[in-house]
Amino acid sequence: MTLLDTRQTAVVAKTGRDLPVAIIGAGPVGLAAAAELRERGVEAIVLEAGDSAGAAVAAWGHIRLFSPWELLIAPAARRLLESDGWTAPSAAAIPTGAELVEGYLAPLAAALASHIRTRSAVTAVTRTGMDRTRSAGRENASFTLRVVTPDGGTELTARAVIDASGTFFHPNGLASNGLEPLGAENVRDAISPAMPDVLGAHRERFAGRHTTVLGAGHSAANTLLNLAALAAEAPGTRVTWAIRNDGAVRIGSSEDDGLSARAAIGGRLQRLVDSGVIQLVRRFELSRLHRAEDGAVALAGTQAGEPVELRTDEVVAATGFRPDLGMLREIRLDLDEIVEAPRRLAPLIDPNVHSCGTVEPHGFAELRHPEKDFFVVGMKSYGRAPTFLLATGYEQVRSVAAYLDGDLESAARVQLRLPATGVCSTDVAGSCC
Template sequence: MQSWGHTRLFSPWDVLVDEAAARLLDTAGWDAPAAKRLPYGRDLVADYLVPLSETPELATRIRYDSRVTAVSRQGMDRTRSNNRASAPFLLRVHGANGTTEQLARAVIDASGTYSTPNGLLSSGLQPAAAAEVAENITHALPDVLGTDRSQFAGKHTLVVGAGHSAANTLLKLAQLADETPGTTITWAVRSVSPVRVFGSENDELAARGQLGTAVHDLVRAGKVALVDRFEIDDVRPAANGRVEVVGRRRREAASIEADVVVNATGFRPNLDILREMRLSLDEIVEAPTQLASLIDPNLHSCGTVYPHGVDELAHPEPNFYIAGMKSYGRAPTFLLLTGYEQVRSIADELAGNKEAARIVQLVLPETGVCSTALPTSDGTLPVAAAREGDSCGTPAAAAATGSCCS
């Protein structure tokens, strides 16, 4: 989280603090931030997570400088079934004192996805000459106005991606361009229009809607050159230390030359550490199978997520769960509120409170936008995929009206 600490969140404090955490903090004399203030990522750490970790209930239970590199069952790989449920989990942990192995009754993998971005190419792969262009490609949410400023000042940056990470970076780059002559910005997206970023006046998170409006204004003012319907096939070295991003636009060959490319194409879960776990993951978005149909953008194009908890997060491996952003697999629009309710439900299940675990209440602020659809082969917008509960009609209609699914 510290790696994007320079980024301001669009969710105010009153929807970032978990109720159970607030009770612990209040008992410890916590000075709660103003409810409607929008924190930076670093504030979330310093003003919330650090004080929470220092409460008497948690201080002795958290282990630092530790990274789980593998999860299995003691004495069992994934192929063995006899007495599997009664065998403790075996966690291989790398820490300051080397690698150790620890046993556990249950495992909740909430390790996130930020460290494993999606591939930059439309194929999902990395460039063929990845090592040669590595210095020209950055992760999502670089610190454009701070520690990474010299990488962007006076240069041409191509931002790839149609999500809110891209929007944040575009706004910072535009500010840098105002301050530093020669700084230029291009924004490439695969969709016909980045309506999910542009947002809607009906967005229930005001700052999220304002973020989209600000980016839209930059495009209309010509400060950001938007290249839509651009499918990237490769990134190659070019002259003068630049790179050439090659691909197709509206079925015609196209290319963009840039000094820096920001890969804001989203994230994917790291499943390598779970190779010995019996998982039930959707074949498309790599989310738990029962959750996937609620969040797959191919089926569910709105910001609404229906209440879900332990039942939707369960796997064939008893007492093993994936929660938080990692539970969404490759799907976007995860909010902290979702993770809090997920973990609350799982915790009740593990404590034996099975009825409470299934009383799931999750009401998320809607985006007011109903389309992230890609164009069809002829460049037109497809009709939204029909699913029970969806009422958007076509993405074009949804974008025009600002309406969303029920």
């Protein structure tokens, strides 16, 4: 396999079948895209910023998903793995993130090893030899990806790009206005990213201390449940949950939910709030953070419109995630101005209308941008909408792979059957996925 390095090779002005498709990210959807392209005989390379495939999933490996194994394995990936003698885990079992990596992503990465480059962070994508303002010959030009590796920087060339880099490492701001709160830099040591391992690797940080969790999604819910378990083991551990609205509408406990593990979370949280183990602060709008005289972190803002200040030892930022669009500044994108998803896709995933299970099937046509042969897929394609799930991403990349292979009939034939209650795993990126 050859991925042209423009430090050593003349600039390729035209796309061609001799150039590979570059896939950014070796998570579940990125690897599924690689499996689809491999099955079609289309050369591809996967560029992963982490030390290994599934690095983002490994970061929340202690969290158990909602969905059983049968809903977490991409069809093309299954065919590839089974051809090597792999046996899928029990279809009905529900894995943790670590088990998803060990039982599926690691074997899949091994099967695709010749296509994957780890410790290769893509920092920018552009058309070879032209910025976003240049139009002449644009559709026929190859893509250049700037990549940072432990050995330094390089530029790689591809005929098409599939951005499956996700959103997990790009959280939303903590303040209600979408920005980082004023003064956050002065208490950075007390702010934890979403889903810390409070019962394992990060136990000492939270045991016997007061933690305030900000956010109303399932990443907040999982952390709250684990903090409550810690409080039962470690005296002095206190838990506060601050949300902007009257209730956490994304955390339900409906008996109609097709995923009992997901429905159970809402009921468990409610019981912990009712019993006083978790103190719920409703309608809290954060604007400023500072260190109080007693050493505590002060969260200043309003509650129901009135000025208020909460005191805590630790803050967990579980306010969701957003796409990294900075790396795409030279690419011509057509994004919805609200959720930052592809404009054709945005109405289908509007979180005010849709849950995970009511999103319509969609593929290359809805994911297209003005930049020919460039696609954003997976969680990143949903922008800030918290309704993504893996099965949706798998169908996205099946359609995109067919399109890039010239099989327009298959690319246009998108199918996805989901229960109306939603089929979600966990709120890894601020949503179902």
